[in-house]
Amino acid sequence: MPCPELTFTGLNRFWAVREQYDTLAFRRHCRRIADGVAGAVAAHLERGDEVVLVGVDGSPSMGIRVTSSDPARGGRPQWPDEATDLAPGRGILIEELLEALEARGAPAPRATGVTYVLPEHDPETERAAFAAFLEAH
Amino acid sequence: MDVDERGFRVALVADEFVNPPPGGLDVLAVLAREDWGAIQLPPGWYPDDVAGPLLDQVAEHFEEFVRHDYDVVLVGDRAGLAQALGALGVALPVAIAPVTEDELRAFLATNATVRSSRPV
Numbered sequence: 001m002p003c004p005e006l007t008f009t010g011l012n013r014f015w016a017v018r019e020q021y022d023t024l025a026f027r028r029h030c031r032r033i034a035d036g037v038a039g040a041v042a043a044h045l046e047r048g049d050e051v052v053l054v055g056v057d058g059s060p061s062m063g064i065r066v067t068s069s070d071p072a073r074g075g076r077p078q079w080p081d082e083a084t085d086l087a088p089g090r091g092i093l094i095e096e097l098l099e100a101l102e103a104r105g106a107p108a109p110r111a112t113g114v115t116y117v118l119p120e121h122d123p124e125t126e127r128a129a130f131a132a133f134l135e136a137h
Numbered sequence: 138m139d140v141d142e143r144g145f146r147v148a149l150v151a152d153e154f155v156n157p158p159p160g161g162l163d164v165l166a167v168l169a170r171e172d173w174g175a176i177q178l179p180p181g182w183y184p185d186d187v188a189g190p191l192l193d194q195v196a197e198h199f200e201e202f203v204r205h206d207y208d209v210v211l212v213g214d215r216a217g218l219a220q221a222l223g224a225l226g227v228a229l230p231v232a233i234a235p236v237t238e239d240e241l242r243a244f245l246a247t248n249a250t251v252r253s254s255r256p257v
Binding site: 002003006007010011012032033035036037039040042043 | 179183184186187190191193194195197198201202205
C-alpha cells in the first residue's frame with residue numbers, strides 16, 4: 001500500500017503520533033489513497049481472489065492492532081527516550097480504507113500488522129505468526 | 138552518532154516480476170539481497186480506473202525519492218506509468234527487463250550510487 005505519511009510530509013518527516021496527523025487535510029489525503037486501494041481490493045474480490053490486509057503495528061497511519069498516540073505531543077520534537085506512544089487501535093489510513101471498502105460493499109479483509117516497530121518484535125516469532133495468519137482461512 | 142538505516146535505493150517493479158511464473162526470476166529476492174526496496178506496480182489486468190489512482194500514488198512516491206537523491210530504477214514496465222510520472226514533471230527511471238539474476242544484479246550495481254546508510 002502507498003505510504004500516506006511519505007507523500008504528505010515527505011521523506012524527512014519527524015516521527016509523529018496519531019493526534020498530530022489526525023487533521024482534515026491528512027484524512028482527505030488518506031481517503032484518496034484508500035479509495036485507490038479499495039478499488040484494487042474490489043477487483044481482486046471480483047475475480048475470486050482471497051485478500052488480506054497487512055498493516056504496520058505501531059504506526060499512526062498503518063496500525064492494525066497498535067497505533068501511536070500521545071495527546072500531549074507537539075512543539076519542538078524532543079521527548080525522553082523512555083517515552084512510549086504505543087496504544088491499542090488502528091491507524092488513520094487503515095480506518096479510511098475499511099470505510100472505503102464498506103462504502104463499496106466489500107467485506108473487511110482479515111487483517112494483521114507487521115511488528116518491527118514494536119519493542120517486543122522478534123523476527124522469528126513474527127515470521128511464524130504471519131505464516132499462520134496466511135494459512136488460516 | 139545515529140545512522141539512518143534506510144537503503145536509499147528503490148525499484149519500481151512490474152507485477153509480472155513480483156509474481157513470476159514457476160521457474161521465473163525471483164526479482165524480489167534479488168532486490169532484498171542487494172539491499173534495494175521495491176514498489177509493486179499495478180498488475181496489467183487492472184482496469185484503467187483501478188490502475189490509474191495507484192499509478193498516481195507510485196508517481197508521488199517516486200517524485201519524493203528523486204527529490205531526495207534516492208537511486209530509483211524500473212524493473213519491467215507498466216502502461217500509464219510514464220504518463221503518471223510526467224504529470225509530476227519527472228521522467229521514467231533507467232529500466233531493465235531482466236532474464237537472469239546476474240543480469241539484474243549487474244544492473245542494480247551499476248545504478249547504486251548512494252551510500253546504503255547516512256548519519257543523521
